[in-house]
Amino acid sequence: MQKIGNRRLSIVQRLGLGVSFMLLPVLGLAVVSFVSFESAIATLEGNQDRMLEEQFPLVQLEQLLLEALDLLEGFQKFGVLPQQQARWIQLHQEIEQTFENLLNAPSQLHEKHRFVLEIQQSWQQAQANSSWIVKQSVHADVPDPSLADQVMVKQQVEQAIRASRRLDRLLTSFRNDDNLTQARLMKYRVRLLVAGILTLALFMAVISGLILARSILKPLKQLQYGVAKFGDGELSHRIYLNTHDELDLLAQTVNWMAENLEQNQQMLTELATMDELTKVYNRREFNRRLALELARSQREGHSVSLMMIDIDHFKKLNDTYGHQAGDEALRQVSHIIKTEVRPSDQPARYGGEEFAVILPYASRDEVYVVAERLRQHIAAHDVQIHQGLVLKVTASLGCATFPLDAQSADRLTAEADRSLYEAKDNGRNQVCQASVPLPQSRVG
Known part of the structure; x- marks a missing residue:
């Protein structure tokens, strides 16, 4: 009788010992349970794949719209330059293609098509009102757009970005609700299986049935608990049975599914927060992290410094050398930045060839030391583009400290940016700080 309850034996072996009592019904339940879990796993994986396929173009659209917004800010500050004008035209084509992909993609969310059309309408209005971007360099007699026209185009692009984010949240909520429904169904099936095993065990044989049920119910309850955790969104939870039987294999399968879902979520998060070329945070994630650090600084009473590079x-x-050379220079400079700053510092690509680093707990003097060390390493580094082509690059750096130099995120960024352009105006390859003049570094 003890062998029937031995968890080191497989379910089939245990059922073989009590074949005259529970063989047929328990085998049937084992098959049903395995098929049920496999079906639920396949359904959840299918939902995850559909979510990735449906949300990736939307994430791509949001990144393109954010880039368009950056270009508009550049046009407003520096005018329409040929390179940025060409990128604007290319962006228009990429965004229209993304809209076409979104509209043609099937979706179970009925409101998706309406949201996409709303985003497209905002973008097309912005495009129609920004014809001066294309015409200005082609026709020299085209007057500069008014500030109101520029602001209107910028607001229309921002409206498209807000609408895309609302759609992204709606899609995520829809898929989460669907996954939660599937998880509840799995939970319900597990309860049915447990009840069925108990009932059959009591009917077939009281003593051997109870022993066998005990050997099966405990891992099933662990599976039930794990599936409930999974249904609540705790994808890091893992089920460890150590029973060396079919249920253990099932637990490993559920763990594998949870790990895949967790990795997919991490991948989506990385796509939304990281710059693909330089592997540092993008502009949107930089803004979010800067706001968090300043809020923490106000609570705890410490300083936060910002470095612009x-x-x-x-x-x-x-x-001179082409965009591939420029991309390689950006990659190598970003690697130097990540290597030279402190582990707690947060580097990001601010835009174009400009980087930003958030330095929590760093005073004015400390950020200057870090910036100067970083400037020297960049100047000393050989940027190898390809075999036979090695370039030297330098960088200008501007620093500002909260709350000493500014009392808000926008002002802190503006002060650091102003210091950066002061460094460039003074000859480049040097560090400047907000408010306090510093000794100039040697220009390479």
């Missing part, structure tokens, strides 16, 4: 003569490098 701009590669000197980057446009000339691009024009």
Whole structure:
């Protein structure tokens, strides 16, 4: 009788010992339970794949719209430059193609088509009102757009971005509700299986049935608990049975599914927060993290410093050696930044050839030391583009400290940016700080 309850034996072996009592019904339940779990796993995996396929174009659209917004801010500050004008035209084509993909993609969410049309309408209005971007460099007599026209185009792009984010949240909520329904169904099936095993065990044989039920119910309850955790969104939870039987294999399958879902979520998070070229945070994630650090600084009473970094003569490098050389220079400079800053610092690509680093707990003097060390490492580094082509690059850096130099995220960014352009105006390859003049570094 003890062997029937031995969890080191497989379910089939245990059932074989009590074949005269429970063989047929328990085998049937084992098959039903396995098929039920496999079906639920396949359904959840299918939902996850559909979510990735449906949300990836939307994430791509949001990134393109954010880039368009950055270009508009550049047009407003510096005018329409040929390179940025060409990128604007290319962005228009990429965004329209993304809209076409979104509209043609099937979706179980009925409101999706309406949201996409709303986003497209905002973008098309912005495109129609921004014809001066294309015409200005082609026709020299085209007047500069008014500030109101520029602001209107920018607001329309921002409206499209907000609508895309609302749609992204709606899609995520829809898929989460669907996954939760599937998890509840799995939970319900597990309860039915447990009840069935108990009932059959009591009817077939009281003593051996109870022993066998005990050997099966405990891992099933662990599975039930794990599936409930999974249904609640705790994808990091794992089920460990150590029973060396079919239920253990099932637990491993559920764990594998949870791990895949967790990795997919991490991948989506990385797509939304990281710059693909330089592997540091993107502009949107930088803004979010800066706001969090300043809020924590106000609660705890410590300082936060911001460092802005701009590669000197980057446009000339691009024009002379090509965009691939420029991309490689950006990658290598970002690697130097990640290597040289502190583990707690948060580097990001601010835009184009400009980087930003958030330095929590860093005073004015400390951020200057870090910035100067970083400037020296960049200047000393050989940027190898390909075999036979090695370039030297330098960088200008601007620093500002909260709350000493500014009392808000926007002002802190503006002060650091102003210091950066002061460094560039003073000859480049040097560090400048907000408010306090610093000794100039040697220009390389």
